[in-house]
Amino acid sequence: MAGSFGSVQSALSAIRYNAVALDVASNNISNAATEGYVRRRVQAEALGGPEVPALWSRYGGHGDGVRVAGMERMVDGLLDARVRREHGALTYLQTSQTVLQRLENGIGEPGPDGVSQALIDFRKSWSDLANNPGSDAARQQVIGRGSTLALALHNQYTNVTGEEADQRVHLLSAVSEVNTAATDLAALNQTILGLEINGTDASTLRDSRDSLALRLAELTGASVTVRPDGMYDVSVAGQALVTGDTAGTLAVTGGVLPDGSADGGPIVLEISLGGGSAVVPAAGLGGETGAVVELLSDTLPTYRAGLNAVALELATAVNGQHRAGFDSAGVAGGDFFAFDPTAPAGSLAVAITDPALVAASGVAGARDGGNADALGEAGQVEESYQRLVNTFGTEVAALQRRTANQAALAGSVDDAWEQQAGVNLDEETVAMMTSQRAYEAAARLMTTLDEVLDTLINRTGLVGR
Amino acid sequence: MTIGRVTQRMLTQGSLDSVQGGLARLARVQEQLTTGRVLNRPSDNPTDTTAAMRVRTAIGNQEQYARNAQDGLGWLTQIDSTLGQVTDSVRKARDLALAGANSGALNQVARDALATEVEVLRQGIVGSANATYLDRPVFGGITSGDRAYDDAGTYVGTVGDVNRRIADGVLVKVDVDGLDVFGTGATSVFAELDALSTALRTGDNAAVSTAIQQLTTRIDTVVSARTAAGAIYERVDKAVQAATDAELALSNDLSVLENADLAATTVELQLAEVAYQASLAATSRVLQPSLVDFLR
Numbered sequence: 001m002a003g004s005f006g007s008v009q010s011a012l013s014a015i016r017y018n019a020v021a022l023d024v025a026s027n028n029i030s031n032a033a034t035e036g037y038v039r040r041r042v043q044a045e046a047l048g049g050p051e052v053p054a055l056w057s058r059y060g061g062h063g064d065g066v067r068v069a070g071m072e073r074m075v076d077g078l079l080d081a082r083v084r085r086e087h088g089a090l091t092y093l094q095t096s097q098t099v100l101q102r103l104e105n106g107i108g109e110p111g112p113d114g115v116s117q118a119l120i121d122f123r124k125s126w127s128d129l130a131n132n133p134g135s136d137a138a139r140q141q142v143i144g145r146g147s148t149l150a151l152a153l154h155n156q157y158t159n160v161t162g163e164e165a166d167q168r169v170h171l172l173s174a175v176s177e178v179n180t181a182a183t184d185l186a187a188l189n190q191t192i193l194g195l196e197i198n199g200t201d202a203s204t205l206r207d208s209r210d211s212l213a214l215r216l217a218e219l220t221g222a223s224v225t226v227r228p229d230g231m232y233d234v235s236v237a238g239q240a241l242v243t244g245d246t247a248g249t250l251a252v253t254g255g256v257l258p259d260g261s262a263d264g265g266p267i268v269l270e271i272s273l274g275g276g277s278a279v280v281p282a283a284g285l286g287g288e289t290g291a292v293v294e295l296l297s298d299t300l301p302t303y304r305a306g307l308n309a310v311a312l313e314l315a316t317a318v319n320g321q322h323r324a325g326f327d328s329a330g331v332a333g334g335d336f337f338a339f340d341p342t343a344p345a346g347s348l349a350v351a352i353t354d355p356a357l358v359a360a361s362g363v364a365g366a367r368d369g370g371n372a373d374a375l376g377e378a379g380q381v382e383e384s385y386q387r388l389v390n391t392f393g394t395e396v397a398a399l400q401r402r403t404a405n406q407a408a409l410a411g412s413v414d415d416a417w418e419q420q421a422g423v424n425l426d427e428e429t430v431a432m433m434t435s436q437r438a439y440e441a442a443a444r445l446m447t448t449l450d451e452v453l454d455t456l457i458n459r460t461g462l463v464g465r
Numbered sequence: 466m467t468i469g470r471v472t473q474r475m476l477t478q479g480s481l482d483s484v485q486g487g488l489a490r491l492a493r494v495q496e497q498l499t500t501g502r503v504l505n506r507p508s509d510n511p512t513d514t515t516a517a518m519r520v521r522t523a524i525g526n527q528e529q530y531a532r533n534a535q536d537g538l539g540w541l542t543q544i545d546s547t548l549g550q551v552t553d554s555v556r557k558a559r560d561l562a563l564a565g566a567n568s569g570a571l572n573q574v575a576r577d578a579l580a581t582e583v584e585v586l587r588q589g590i591v592g593s594a595n596a597t598y599l600d601r602p603v604f605g606g607i608t609s610g611d612r613a614y615d616d617a618g619t620y621v622g623t624v625g626d627v628n629r630r631i632a633d634g635v636l637v638k639v640d641v642d643g644l645d646v647f648g649t650g651a652t653s654v655f656a657e658l659d660a661l662s663t664a665l666r667t668g669d670n671a672a673v674s675t676a677i678q679q680l681t682t683r684i685d686t687v688v689s690a691r692t693a694a695g696a697i698y699e700r701v702d703k704a705v706q707a708a709t710d711a712e713l714a715l716s717n718d719l720s721v722l723e724n725a726d727l728a729a730t731t732v733e734l735q736l737a738e739v740a741y742q743a744s745l746a747a748t749s750r751v752l753q754p755s756l757v758d759f760l761r
Contacts, residue, residue: 032473104506110517110723120525127529127630131536132599134609328609361607366623368607373630376529382522390515393507400508411482415475422472426756433760 010065130369221286237284248273325359325371333359604643618655
């Protein structure tokens with residue numbers, strides 16, 4: 001002990017330290033449920049003799065109390081990186097799954113309202129006309145059922161093109177969110193570096209920066225590298241998006257126009273950073289953006305093309321057979337279906353309005369149902385359509401399984417992160433109790449010292465009085 | 466996996482996940498129960514979905530085959546009864562011819578009466594030859610007109626088969642060609658009857674004998690056409706039965722593929738409910754206490 005008041009000083013340091021410890025516990029408890037909050041731990045350091053021995057100096061004490069050595073933020077960079085990676089993969093799958101499930105609900109198979117049933121009804125109506133080639137009602141029915149079938153295909157086609165339009169807008173909004181997050185992250189890089197050089201605790205800002213990095217990973221599958229000075233570098237599919245305090249800009253430069261319409265070309269994403277720009281390879285893109293690009297460049301166009309192929313096959317076969325027959329006036333039949341060859345499923349419609357023009361007869365001028373019978377057999381696109389639906393259903397089912405697996409994986413990584421960084425109320429209660437008791441004991445020490453000094457000052461030197 | 470620390474947020478998240486999972490399972494079972502179907506979208510089971518679509522197509526086909534065959538039966542029934550009448554009429558005419566051939570016992574007045582009766586029969590046969598089913602002359606082939614024969618006994622139909630598709634790839638002819646039964650012009654049953662009535666009026670016994678010969682042959686022609694139509698009737702009738710049976714069997718298949726097993730689904734609902742309640746109960750007990758409640 002150095003001097004009479006040394007112990008008072010060390011008791012004071014204990015009071016100060018424990019007040020801080022209580023403060024930290026209080027902050028941890030307050031943020032027990034805060035998303036992205038990493039628990040803090042106050043580090044204590046015992047005060048002892050001089051660190052630098054000086055000539056002739058001698059330290060006679062054994063410790064001078066305690067002080068706050070620093071604030072520890074309980075993170076693990078490796079775990080953070082895993083969380084980002086698994087969340088990027090999960091968002092990728094979830095985005096695809098949501099879109100495809102929505103599309104799937106519009107297919108309506110198997111059931112009484114889908115394209116499949118419309119095809120069956122259409123072919124049945126030709127059979128009915130073959131049975132009764134003179135009947136206007138049967139002719140009208142063929143036209144009606146043909147329109148229903150065209151409409152059923154049309155509906156699915158519209159669902160797909162509508163989804164494509166939505167996803168183009170989705171891509172643009174995701175890209176703009178990426179840019180905001182990248183700018184904020186670069187700014188935080190700079191602020192955190194500055195604050196920590198000054199010795200200020202930047203834990204809260206670090207929490208925010210980690211949240212932004214996670215969001216960027218969810219949006220693009222971005223990966224983060226930590227620089228020696230503590231700043232985060234973010235790269236998307238191998239292309240730098242943020243370097244230190246400089247943020248680049250991600251932009252859609254091909255495939256989608258700024259108003260969300262398609263320009264017909266493939267989708268191209270580019271990052272401009274520091275004057276130059278680089279194309280982001282679609283293969284390395286993950287997260288929400290990666291999923292949307294994949295949907296727009298592959299999944300949705302493939303299904304659309306499948307529908308078009310079914311419609312084209314149907315229309316070609318029916319038209320070909322229809323031209324081989326004769327209408328009720330004995331004139332050779334024309335096209336039954338009209339369509340735009342660039343988008344058959346979207347434009348399919350019955351070309352005939354006058355029932356008399358349905359070419360049911362195989363013999364000119366006779367009341368024959370031969371061609372109607374042949375038309376019922378023509379255009380058997382059921383198999384192509386079933387294959388299309390099966391492929392799509394399998395894809396959705398596989399996606400659901402993968403999403404469930406990835407969700408479980410991400411969940412376990414989240415758990416590991418939470419074990420490291422989460423707040424446990426019991427633990428905080430214990431810390432609180434420890435600090436409180438230490439505070440009380442330090443205060444009691446002061447009283448003790450006070451009494452000791454009182455004895456020394458006021459009750460000594462009274463001998464013989 | 467080792468659990469190092471358990472935090473309140475972990476408990477909350479875990480409880481929320483299990484409650485959500487329980488609810489999702491309940492929702493799935495509920496969907497199956499309310500729709501009564503296990504296949505509500507292709508991804509529920511892509512293979513079964515394809516199978517269900519195939520079965521639905523097959524059911525549609527069988528329904529249509531049954532309809533086509535029923536329609537064919539209508540034609541064949543009409544043909545059968547008409548040919549029955551025609552046989553009777555021709556046989557009656559031959560009987561009259563036989564009576565007329567007995568020249569010694571009959572005077573001209575009686576033969577004229579016979580001739581008149583033959584003419585009436587001839588008119589009846591013209592009517593039969595123009596018999597229709599749903600406004601189409603059943604002996605007129607694919608004619609777009611409404612008669613197979615004009616009053617002079619000339620064929621005015623269009624030769625062509627009226628077919629019905631009664632099974633996969635099976636077309637049957639459900640009409641009878643009038644030319645095969647009645648002939649046309651000079652070689653028709655009408656010309657034969659005309660010749661008979663003329664012969665009876667003129668007392669030409671040789672012509673009456675010729676007519677008897679012709680009518681005997683004609684009866685054979687009509688009867689054999691009727692028999693042939695009867696055979697087809699039987700075949701089409703069997704096809705109706707086959708298509709109806711197939712439709713029933715396929716509907717069963719479809720039900721197995723698409724429909725929810727009520728008992729199994731109800732039990733599953735019960736299980737899902739228990740699991741959900743358990744996760745709710747667990748949540749309420751896990752989230753409640755902390756050390757704060759016990760340290761005073």
